[in-house]
Amino acid sequence: xxxxxxxxxxSWGAPVGDxxxxxxxxxxxxxxxxxxxxxxxxxxxxRERVPERVVHAKGAGAHGYFEVTQDLSQYTKAAFLAExxxxxxxxxxxxxxxxxxxxxxxxxDPRGFAVKFYTEEGNYDLVGNNTPVFFIRDAIKFPxxxxxxxxHPQTHLKNPNAVWDFWSLSPESLHQVTILMSDxxxxxxxxxxxxxxxxxxxxxxxxxxxxxxxxxxxxxxxxRNLDVNLAAQIAGENPDYHTEDLFNAIDKGDFPAWRLHVxxxxxxxADTYRFDPFDVTKVWSQKDYPLxxxxxxxxxxxxxxxxxEVEQATFxxxxxxxxxxxxxxxxxxxxxxxxxxxxxxxxxxxHNQLPINRPIAEVNNNxxxxxxxxxxxxxxxxxxxxxxxxxxxxxxxxxxxxxxxSGQADSVPYDxxxxxxxxxxxxRLLSEEERARLIRNIVGAMTPVEFDEIKIRQIxxxxxxDAEFGQRIAEGLGLPVPQAE
Ligand code: HEM
Numbered sequence: 394x395x396x397x398x399x400x401x402x403x404s405w406g407a408p409v410g411d412x413x414x415x416x417x418x419x420x421x422x423x424x425x426x427x428x429x430x431x432x433x434x435x436x437x438x439x440r441e442r443v444p445e446r447v448v449h450a451k452g453a454g455a456h457g458y459f460e461v462t463q464d465l466s467q468y469t470k471a472a473f474l475a476e477x478x479x480x481x482x483x484x485x486x487x488x489x490x491x492x493x494x495x496x497x498x499x500x501x502d503p504r505g506f507a508v509k510f511y512t513e514e515g516n517y518d519l520v521g522n523n524t525p526v527f528f529i530r531d532a533i534k535f536p537x538x539x540x541x542x543x544x545h546p547q548t549h550l551k552n553p554n555a556v557w558d559f560w561s562l563s564p565e566s567l568h569q570v571t572i573l574m575s576d577x578x579x580x581x582x583x584x585x586x587x588x589x590x591x592x593x594x595x596x597x598x599x600x601x602x603x604x605x606x607x608x609x610x611x612x613x614x615x616x617r618n619l620d621v622n623l624a625a626q627i628a629g630e631n632p633d634y635h636t637e638d639l640f641n642a643i644d645k646g647d648f649p650a651w652r653l654h655v656x657x658x659x660x661x662x663a664d665t666y667r668f669d670p671f672d673v674t675k676v677w678s679q680k681d682y683p684l685x686x687x688x689x690x691x692x693x694x695x696x697x698x699x700x701x702e703v704e705q706a707t708f709x710x711x712x713x714x715x716x717x718x719x720x721x722x723x724x725x726x727x728x729x730x731x732x733x734x735x736x737x738x739x740x741x742x743x744h745n746q747l748p749i750n751r752p753i754a755e756v757n758n759n760x761x762x763x764x765x766x767x768x769x770x771x772x773x774x775x776x777x778x779x780x781x782x783x784x785x786x787x788x789x790x791x792x793x794x795x796x797x798x799s800g801q802a803d804s805v806p807y808d809x810x811x812x813x814x815x816x817x818x819x820x821r822l823l824s825e826e827e828r829a830r831l832i833r834n835i836v837g838a839m840t841p842v843e844f845d846e847i848k849i850r851q852i853x854x855x856x857x858x859d860a861e862f863g864q865r866i867a868e869g870l871g872l873p874v875p876q877a878e
Contacts, residue, residue, distance in 0.1 A: 459481045459483050462477060464477050472715070488504065498632060568816040
């Protein structure tokens with residue numbers, strides 16, 4: 394509670410005389426325009442909404458801390474990872490992807506896993522999901538892909554034809570589709586799922602030596618998923634089930650925690666690895682690159698105000714700190730633009746000044762003015778560079794690590810097109826019960842598709858991943874079993 398007394402005021406701080414009866418000419422009205430408290434109340438109410446996120450609109454957030462458990466400074470100079478026992482405050486927002494702000498928590502969808510570390514060198518945002526891979530691997534396909542997950546422009550209904558048409562014509566989606574349709578597609582709670590950075594990132598140490606890195610947050614609560622029928626029932630009875638569970642767990646002191654691990658790939662391996670290590674539809678084998686523990690994340694404080702802290706939180710995959718950089722991943726590269734652009738539109742040009750987004754590190758840039766500038770706006774300090782007056786200067790030691798690129802500027806597909814091995818490996822790893830549920834979920838999801846051509850094309854992909862996988866789906870849909878090629 395921020396109120397220091399109980400006096401109701403206007404937004405300009407003046408005491409309100411009457412908050413129940415508008416000012417009228419005579420007891421029966423009409424209402425007088427001069428009742429500025431009424432005018433302000435109605436006008437502000439009209440402006441209570443900001444645009445919801447175009448994806449990941451429904452979410453829940455929590456504060457916590459990250460504590461380093463293993464010194465990996467031989468790989469990164471990031472100060473917040475520098476020594477064992479070091480703690481950094483952080484904020485996390487979990488979300489579903491396709492649904493609107495009021496949609497149900499217990500739907501089949503990837504879950505967003507967006508972490509903001511408030512480090513002494515600036516905010517580091519790791520904006521991942523609860524899956525290690527993604528449906529597509531080039532940012533240019535993202536708006537089309539998301540259109541298929543959203544509502545039909547005429548009926549305003551979800552559209553299984555579009556969903557499976559796009560996936561069947563974008564076979565790189567097969568791995569993520571298999572994960573999504575498995576038990577993990579509906580987590581029991583937000584506490585019972587892993588998190589992943591998904592993309593490959595670059596770590597750079599104090600000597601300027603780089604490695605490629607992937608992030609894995611392992612839940613200490615264990616992985617638990619929801620039975621589909623129960624999930625459907627809960628979606629109707631309590632659409633905010635996951636939001637409520639997270640809030641209540643933290644409220645009663647049952648703080649959820651995750652262990653952060655990384656996989657590290659020497660830079661030179663990227664040229665010779667058996668697939669493109671920047672392709673976000675693939676996982677790196679843990680036999681080749683084992684998990685190395687880095688630290689522990691604990692969520693121990695609920696937001697005080699949902700809108701201020703969760704709705705206005707802005708996470709960007711481009712918010713890096715020294716020692717952590719982008720990889721050439723074509724999805725990540727597009728995301729480096731998309732998020733900060735969304736924030737300027739959704740929250741405003743000065744979104745980083747809001748308390749939830751404000752770095753604990755001192756901000757010294759030459760940006761000035763703009764809507765809702767709520768800080769000191771640089772005061773009377775120097776506001777341009779270069780200058781002769783002792784203004785803030787750049788730090789050459791924090792330039793990005795240089796690396797070689799070559800080739801012709803062109804729009805080209807990925808050079809490795811194996812969409813099937815990893816999806817098939819996943820299928821073969823599952824127990825018979827898990828396979829049966831996977832098949833049931835896929836058959837259930839594909840049944841409403843009105844065009845056999847789309848279903849048959851998609852069955853072909855499942856078949857190429859694993860013949861049994863494809864056959865069982867074909868049988869479930871009552872369609873011809875593909876013939877081996
Ligand atoms: C949210 C774009 C791929 C995870 C968003 C938002 C946009 C966006 C515009 C809303 C941001 C906001 O309003 O604050 C894109 C584009 C992508 C892409 C263009 C591909 C080129 C991905 C991938 C992941 C991901 C691959 C995970 C690995 C998230 C998460 C959020 C989000 C977790 C919610 C962040 C929050 O809680 O505020 N995305 N996205 N996105 N995206 Fe993506």
